[in-house]
Amino acid sequence: MKFEEFNAGQWRQRYQYKSFEPVPVNHDWTWEDPQINALIEKATRALGELNAFSLIVPDIDLFIQMHVVKEAQTSSKIEGTQTGMDEALLPEEQIRPEKRNDWREVRNYIEAVNTATAALENLPLSNRLLKQTHAILMQGVRGEHKLPGEFRNSQNWIGGSNLSDATFIPPHQDGVPDLMGDLEKFWHNEDVVVPHLIRIAISHYQFETIHPFLDGNGRIGRLLIPLYLISHGLLAKPSLYLSDFFERNRASYYDALMRVRVSNDIIHWVRFFLNGVAETATKGVGVFRQILALRTEVEQATLDLGKRAALASQALQVLYRKSIVSAADLEQALEITTPTANKLVQALMEKDILIELTGQQRGRLYAFDRYLKLFVS
Structure with a gap:
């Protein structure tokens, strides 16, 4: 056809x-x-x-x-x-x-x-x-x-x-x-x-x-x-x-x-x-190009976090899948204590990797904002 x-x-x-009532389509198709x-x-x-x-x-x-x-x-x-x-x-x-x-x-x-x-x-x-x-x-x-x-x-x-x-x-x-x-x-x-x-x-x-x-x-x-x-x-x-x-x-x-x-x-x-x-x-x-560039940037930014550098790297793996999390999410995903999760979140905020969304004292949520923006632009 x-x-x-x-x-x-x-x-x-x-x-x-x-x-x-459309005609069937299971046949050859050509065009000029x-x-x-x-x-x-x-x-x-x-x-x-x-x-x-x-x-x-x-x-x-x-x-x-x-x-x-x-x-x-x-x-x-x-x-x-x-x-x-x-x-x-x-x-x-x-x-x-x-x-x-x-x-x-x-x-x-x-x-x-x-x-x-x-x-x-x-x-x-x-x-x-x-x-x-x-x-x-x-x-x-x-x-x-x-x-x-x-x-x-x-x-x-x-x-x-x-x-x-x-x-x-x-x-x-x-x-x-x-x-x-x-x-x-x-x-x-x-x-x-x-x-x-x-x-x-x-x-x-x-x-x-x-x-x-x-x-x-x-x-x-x-x-x-x-x-x-x-x-x-x-x-x-x-x-x-x-x-x-x-x-x-x-x-x-x-x-x-x-x-x-x-x-x-x-x-x-x-x-x-x-x-x-x-x-x-x-x-x-x-x-994908922007993701790779951002990935390199944030991984380099976490290298000077000392003892928290390894945890920060693991947290990034969580954030690439789900770019809005609570401290409890990281606590559960990384199997760490509540104080450790809170300190990790604070360190990631200081590196401008996470931003706080809610402005609340309880139930705070944090966004990997620069990553999220790659998908909403």
Whole structure:
């Protein structure tokens, strides 16, 4: 199928509304547009450099966790969840009661990312994996009663208050299993000669068009991107997330998806997606460079702490995973006494590694601020 000749599907009359029924995607794809070839090359080069960093940076998993937190916060923000990056790192008891539902959605996303990524070691990318991930995403939050872990058995819609004023109505529920089965085959069809970045661009569009779950489709669809790249060996670690790019270009993102459905313009969508991969991967490389520079700086700063230097080095390993802590957190993680933990925190504050956040006498929290800012800029 040539992009230039693509017909995305058809609108089918249902009772009092029309649903969009997309065509299957598990087949060869070609294009004449030379810009797509240039964008594939640019995105592949940036992705390769990002992956190289994830292979050579020592203790890379320490830093990957902050990437996951950033992704969880940003992807949830697209869906209207109002939880800041700093709040996502706090324990639930530190979150104001009226914000805890949003906080739980972000924390669920973090668990979903980590669980799905780990599952790829034993389970191929599949609808089964997406369902398991969806169940984690929906546990104990808004949407927990909307068939968590199962494809929908009723009609849903996007935008508007109901089917009569919806912005977009995905395919009828009866067609979801076949459409998702076709999509899964597309991920693994070795007889189809299509670059992986094109496959995942098409796959993300198709997933969001099918909208197979009653809730959480946006987050699962965005998570599908790094899962695909990991499962096919383009990434060794979950270091690329497009939610930040989609959030900063939200109107263009939704417009590009709708242009495929309304005008069959898949070329515009693929260009938008490849630009997003290139920009996000390049930005990710920049963050890794800044992390390495900061790591060198703070490790050198702790060398003159005498007896506390070794403990300070261990504390930094904790802070790379979780950049907001209490003295009790360090006490537990490092298995040290309360006085030792308090003195360690004080030493790290004097070195401008930690700053105190709360201004309280009790329950104080401390942030590895310079590190945290690398992920919120």
